[in-house]
Amino acid sequence: MGDEPSADACPTANGMPMLGLGTWQNADPEQCAKSVRTALETGYRHIDTAQVYDNEVAVGDGIERADVDREDVFLATKVWISNLAYEDVLETARESLDRLGVDYVDLLYVHWPARTYDPEETLAALDELYDEGLIENAGVSNFLPEQVADAVDRCDAPILANQVELHPLLPQLELRAACDERDVEVVAYSPLARGAVFDRPAIQDIAAKHDASEAQVSLAWLREKGVTAIPKATGEAHIRDNWESLFVDLDDEDVAAIDAIEETNREVDPGFAPWN
Ligand code: NAP
Numbered sequence: 390m391g392d393e394p395s396a397d398a399c400p401t402a403n404g405m406p407m408l409g410l411g412t413w414q415n416a417d418p419e420q421c422a423k424s425v426r427t428a429l430e431t432g433y434r435h436i437d438t439a440q441v442y443d444n445e446v447a448v449g450d451g452i453e454r455a456d457v458d459r460e461d462v463f464l465a466t467k468v469w470i471s472n473l474a475y476e477d478v479l480e481t482a483r484e485s486l487d488r489l490g491v492d493y494v495d496l497l498y499v500h501w502p503a504r505t506y507d508p509e510e511t512l513a514a515l516d517e518l519y520d521e522g523l524i525e526n527a528g529v530s531n532f533l534p535e536q537v538a539d540a541v542d543r544c545d546a547p548i549l550a551n552q553v554e555l556h557p558l559l560p561q562l563e564l565r566a567a568c569d570e571r572d573v574e575v576v577a578y579s580p581l582a583r584g585a586v587f588d589r590p591a592i593q594d595i596a597a598k599h600d601a602s603e604a605q606v607s608l609a610w611l612r613e614k615g616v617t618a619i620p621k622a623t624g625e626a627h628i629r630d631n632w633e634s635l636f637v638d639l640d641d642e643d644v645a646a647i648d649a650i651e652e653t654n655r656e657v658d659p660g661f662a663p664w665n
Contacts, residue, residue, distance in 0.1 A: 395432035396461075398635045402574045402617055403549060405496070406463050408608065408635060409435030410628070411578065411621030418447040420623060425451025427625050429462065431632050437552075437576075437619040438489075439467035439500055440481060445488035453490060464489065465496035467530060467552075468511075470504035470661065477505070478514035486523060496549055498528035502536050503661040512544045519546035528552065530578075533663050534567030541571045552576040555616060557586055557607055557647045558654040565616070577611050580618035583656045591646050601637045608634035610647050 399406045410428040415421040421444045425436055429452065438448045445466060452462055466489065472481040482497060497518065499511055515527040526549035529540050541548050551568050555561045555577035568575050586592050587603045596603045604620065608631060611618045622628045639647075658665070 395632075396434050398432060398632075399434065400612070402615070404463070405549065405574060405576075405617060406433070406435040407612060407617040408632065409433060409437050409463070409465075409576075409617065409619040411619040412436065412438045412444055412448060413442050413621055415621065415623055416442065416444050416447075418444070418450070421447035422450040422454060424623050424628065426455040428622075428628050428632075429455035429457045431625075431628055433628075433632065434461055435463040435465070435617075435619070437465050437578075439498075440469045440472065440485055441467070441500065445485055446490075449488060449490035459491060463495045464491065465498065465528065466494055467498040467500035467528075470501050470506065473499065473505040473507065473511045475510040475514045478511060479517060482514075482518050482523060493523050493525060495525045496528045497524040497526075498530045498550075498552055499532075499540075501531045501659075501661060502529070502533075502663050503531075508536075508539055508543055512540055516545045526550075528576075531662060534564055536663065537567060537571060537573055541573065548573055550574040550576045550617070552578055552619075554579045554655060554657050555611065556580050556582040557589070557592060557610055557650055558582050558652055560614075560648070565614070574617060575615075576617045576619060578619060579656050580611055580620050581607055582654060585654055585656065589650065589652075591650050595639065595643045595646060598643070599637055599639075601634075602630050604630055605634035605637045606639070606643075606647075609637040609639050610644060613639055613644050 527546040530552035
């Protein structure tokens with residue numbers, strides 16, 4: 390175990406570190422392993438991947454190479470929409486663990502309620518994996534409020550989180566309230582709106598006021614809202630910039646100014662999304 394006291398800077402929500410590293414489109418194996426290692430050695434303890442990102446081996450390599458114990462890392466992956474039948478969840482989750490080189494994951498999400506998603510079958514399989522000790526928590530992603538409620542009712546395993554797109558241009562008020570009611574954490578994907586927040590004047594003004602980056606302002610706003618964020622960053626500069634958002638404290642006026650942004654913008658919007 391290295392000397393990484395800085396990991397303590399990150400708050401947790403139900404055992405999940407509230408700032409994690411996203412890895413979508415970080416698919417070059419060497420680069421991805423390097424990003425994961427850099428993040429862990431910077432203090433991150435939450436890594437987000439998915440079967441469909443085609444980088445689970447590299448993510449596992451990064452964890453292996455970092456001077457951090459696996460048990461200290463909160464590792465999340467997601468079952469793709471073609472693998473959501475009962476047997477396929479069981480089989481492909483095991484394949485994910487093999488690729489990641491771990492005995493368990495901390496969180497296994499249903500990536501989208503789409504294609505082969507069948508609430509009864511899919512969630513029964515998550516229960517089975519939980520009972521076998523292969524997953525510490527179940528999760529859902531891109532679920533609407535009523536789908537979250539249905540999953541919580543059906544699943545014996547704890548549904549720790551619903552991972553959805555969330556950032557200053559898509560605040561997801563209704564969904565956050567529905568998750569709160571069910572004690573389900575909200576994890577923000579694309580928390581930087583894939584770069585779209587960087588040129589919005591309201592965010593730029595607050596960034597200038599705090600001598601911070603626009604990325605940090607977006608992440609600090611999510612933290613204020615009690616939302617976990619998993620920005621994707623490849624190189625050390627972005628990885629570190631995002632980590633240092635933990636030291637940016639917005640005041641009420643800043644939060645109100647971001648809340649008042651009227652423009653909405655959804656970056657991830659496939660045809661199979663439940664809202665389409
Ligand atoms: P994002 O995190 O909002 O934005 C990533 C982009 O911002 C990358 O181009 C990155 O560049 C850049 N960036 C990161 N930090 C920066 C900084 N401090 N300054 C300037 N630029 C910065 O977008 P995302 O990748 O869509 O979302 C994050 C993660 O959420 C994904 O990686 C994935 O793990 C997860 N996700 C899940 C779903 C789902 O359906 N559940 C969907 C989308 C995403 P570099 O890469 O060059 O650093």
